[in-house]
Amino acid sequence: MPVTDNPVEALNTALLWLDYAGVAVFAASGALVAARHKQDIITFGFFAAITGVGGGTLRDLLIDAPVFWVQRPGYIMVCLGIALLAWFLAGFNWRFRALAWLDALGISAFSVVGAAKALSLGVHPFSAMLMGIFTAIFGGVIRDVLAGQPNFIVRREIYISATILGAGLFVGLRLVGLSFWPAGLAGFGAAFALRAVAIVYGLHLPSFGQKSPHESPHEDKLS
Amino acid sequence: MPVTDNPVEALNTALLWLDYAGVAVFAASGALVAARHKQDIITFGFFAAITGVGGGTLRDLLIDAPVFWVQRPGYIMVCLGIALLAWFLAGFNWRFRALAWLDALGISAFSVVGAAKALSLGVHPFSAMLMGIFTAIFGGVIRDVLAGQPNFIVRREIYISATILGAGLFVGLRLVGLSFWPAGLAGFGAAFALRAVAIVYGLHLPSFGQKSPHESPHEDKLS
Amino acid sequence: MPVTDNPVEALNTALLWLDYAGVAVFAASGALVAARHKQDIITFGFFAAITGVGGGTLRDLLIDAPVFWVQRPGYIMVCLGIALLAWFLAGFNWRFRALAWLDALGISAFSVVGAAKALSLGVHPFSAMLMGIFTAIFGGVIRDVLAGQPNFIVRREIYISATILGAGLFVGLRLVGLSFWPAGLAGFGAAFALRAVAIVYGLHLPSFGQKSPHESPHEDKLS
Numbered sequence: 001m002p003v004t005d006n007p008v009e010a011l012n013t014a015l016l017w018l019d020y021a022g023v024a025v026f027a028a029s030g031a032l033v034a035a036r037h038k039q040d041i042i043t044f045g046f047f048a049a050i051t052g053v054g055g056g057t058l059r060d061l062l063i064d065a066p067v068f069w070v071q072r073p074g075y076i077m078v079c080l081g082i083a084l085l086a087w088f089l090a091g092f093n094w095r096f097r098a099l100a101w102l103d104a105l106g107i108s109a110f111s112v113v114g115a116a117k118a119l120s121l122g123v124h125p126f127s128a129m130l131m132g133i134f135t136a137i138f139g140g141v142i143r144d145v146l147a148g149q150p151n152f153i154v155r156r157e158i159y160i161s162a163t164i165l166g167a168g169l170f171v172g173l174r175l176v177g178l179s180f181w182p183a184g185l186a187g188f189g190a191a192f193a194l195r196a197v198a199i200v201y202g203l204h205l206p207s208f209g210q211k212s213p214h215e216s217p218h219e220d221k222l223s
Numbered sequence: 224m225p226v227t228d229n230p231v232e233a234l235n236t237a238l239l240w241l242d243y244a245g246v247a248v249f250a251a252s253g254a255l256v257a258a259r260h261k262q263d264i265i266t267f268g269f270f271a272a273i274t275g276v277g278g279g280t281l282r283d284l285l286i287d288a289p290v291f292w293v294q295r296p297g298y299i300m301v302c303l304g305i306a307l308l309a310w311f312l313a314g315f316n317w318r319f320r321a322l323a324w325l326d327a328l329g330i331s332a333f334s335v336v337g338a339a340k341a342l343s344l345g346v347h348p349f350s351a352m353l354m355g356i357f358t359a360i361f362g363g364v365i366r367d368v369l370a371g372q373p374n375f376i377v378r379r380e381i382y383i384s385a386t387i388l389g390a391g392l393f394v395g396l397r398l399v400g401l402s403f404w405p406a407g408l409a410g411f412g413a414a415f416a417l418r419a420v421a422i423v424y425g426l427h428l429p430s431f432g433q434k435s436p437h438e439s440p441h442e443d444k445l446s
Numbered sequence: 447m448p449v450t451d452n453p454v455e456a457l458n459t460a461l462l463w464l465d466y467a468g469v470a471v472f473a474a475s476g477a478l479v480a481a482r483h484k485q486d487i488i489t490f491g492f493f494a495a496i497t498g499v500g501g502g503t504l505r506d507l508l509i510d511a512p513v514f515w516v517q518r519p520g521y522i523m524v525c526l527g528i529a530l531l532a533w534f535l536a537g538f539n540w541r542f543r544a545l546a547w548l549d550a551l552g553i554s555a556f557s558v559v560g561a562a563k564a565l566s567l568g569v570h571p572f573s574a575m576l577m578g579i580f581t582a583i584f585g586g587v588i589r590d591v592l593a594g595q596p597n598f599i600v601r602r603e604i605y606i607s608a609t610i611l612g613a614g615l616f617v618g619l620r621l622v623g624l625s626f627w628p629a630g631l632a633g634f635g636a637a638f639a640l641r642a643v644a645i646v647y648g649l650h651l652p653s654f655g656q657k658s659p660h661e662s663p664h665e666d667k668l669s
Contacts, residue, residue: 040428042383057285062503062513067285073349087431126519141592146364148373150594160488205486208533263651265606280508290508296572310654369587371596 022109025102026139027052027079031086032099033147048083054139059114059131108191110136111166112184125171132167158198166191245332248325249362250275250302254309255322256370271306277362282337282354331414333359334389335407348394355390381421389414468555471548472585473498473525477532478545479593494529500585505560505577546645554637556582557612558630571617578613604644612637
């Protein structure tokens with residue numbers, strides 16, 4: 001564990017809270033996708049759980065850590081509670097706008113949590129940054145693939161960039177010696193700010209299509 | 224291993240038989256999807272194998288057990304044999320109806336097998352129930368995602384509910400002290416009965432659409 | 447390690463080079479899919495990385511080896527470099543034809559690398575062959591699922607067959623005592639030759655549709 005100067009106890013407690021918060025907001029986004037597709041309560045629970053724990057599950061498999069929720073049923077129970085709440089509260093117009101903002105909170109929290117967990121287990125800093133990114137985006141990827149809807153990766157808006165900024169800043173600040181909380185808050189804040197600006201102004205990076213006018217027979221597939 | 228009162232030998236033998244049976248019926252369902260899409264014999268084998276072992280593979284990764292089929296080639300060979308059989312036998316009208324019933328047998332067996340394996344490795348009972356559910360449904364999820372067809376999660380019929388009933392009943396009966404076989408038969412029977420009723424009568428839980436009349440621009444995506 | 451007669455050092459060096467080569471060509475195929483869908487530079491990198499390391503990641507999870515790129519950031523950096531190159535070079539007509547040939551090189555290299563790594567860790571030879579196949583095809587499967595395009599499994603062309611030939615020949619030759627390089631070159635060459643013939647002549651195996659004229663309401667789903 002080359003870059004943890006905090007006591008492990010404190011780190012774990014901090015991670016645990018951020019982790020539960022991230023899981024909860026992602027669970028809400030999963031449940032809202034189920035609502036959008038007019039699913040039943042069981043499917044609400046399924047999508048809440050898959051979306052809530054999917055990214056962290058992939059992270060733990062990749063870094064060979066015990067999958068975080070298997071021996072801690074609380075995580076899945078939080079997801080199921082959120083699904084139940086969403087079932088009773090989601091029938092309002094604010095839900096679609098809420099989805100984007102919940103998701104923004106979730107990816108910002110998970111960018112930091114995913115990277116922090118990997119760092120604390122001695123994973124190479126570059127890969128630890130990747131783990132932050134994967135933790136942040138793969139819950140949503142799995143949600144979208146299973147719901148049969150276009151996933152955000154193929155949409156054109158600043159999204160992955162926000163997780164790169166958040167995870168990269170956190171890992172960089174830890175490497176130069178900052179302690180967990182300031183580094184974590186900086187990473188979280190930067191990711192959320194960038195994503196918020198992208199949501200409000202519909203920002204996106206230049207796409208390959210804007211750069212090259214060459215057409216292909218496949219290009220309308222995702223338009 | 225808090226809840227195994229059976230000798231491990233007997234448990235393993237029982238699990239092994241149920242496991243092979245579940246793998247075989249799921250392999251058949253995978254091969255029938257390949258038939259439906261008019262694939263070649265290699266793809267029959269591929270879908271049979273993926274569907275047959277997919278759910279159990281996810282379970283083993285999540286609970287950090289060695290993936291069950293890697294050092295036991297018999298599992299994949301059973302899948303390939305089933306694929307070959309399906310190639311020669313599947314050109315009949317009964318195949319589409321057969322698919323639902325094979326699948327019903329498979330999810331009932333795997334609800335119990337998945338939960339039993341997790342329990343026998345000391346996994347928390349709540350998560351062991353989840354492992355039964357995941358083992359039962361993820362072979363089919365992977366099959367449907369790879370075949371590019373809408374997966375059952377977004378269809379509106381009692382399906383996951385049957386696996387919850389089967390895995391939950393099995394784990395509950397084991398927790399109150401019942402031995403493997405009666406608990407297993409009760410779980411298997413309850414899951415199969417509920418799924419059979421759903422197939423015959425087209426039962427489904429109330430959906431979010433029936434509860435809330437609010438419309439969204441995305442709702443026809445899966446209709 | 448029953449079938450490694452080479453010094454492990456030599457094997458590892460050979461594997462490492464083949465592995466980087468396979469990762470690089472798959473990364474290129476991933477970046478070209480991003481180009482086809484007119485994505486931004488971040489998504490180029492994402493698809494390059496996912497496609498480059500996806501198959502090997504699944505292999506390592508299945509055989510319970512440390513995921514190969516996590517502690518070696520070079521792999522992902524190669525992918526990102528390739529994505530950057532593709533961003534500046536991909537706007538030409540040759541790119542779609544190039545995709546098929548890069549992919550052919552990639553599956554041939556990975557058929558051998560995947561099987562060799564599994565054999566060297568003592569995995570059963572039959573499963574080692576499967577690992578070669580999985581390593582070769584799952585990067586592309588994940589790429590296609592995430593890009594929302596029909597994956598090659600459901601297309602009708604000799605593809606998986608080439609990986610079976612390559613991985614099977616390599617494992618067979620190793621089992622009868624051949625050393626790594628001749629066995630590896632034979633496997634690589636056979637896989638590439640078969641795939642090349644399939645690309646040039648559009649070869650495919652007989653499909654279930656040609657064998658059985660029975661129609662189903664679902665069959666046009668993938669036509």
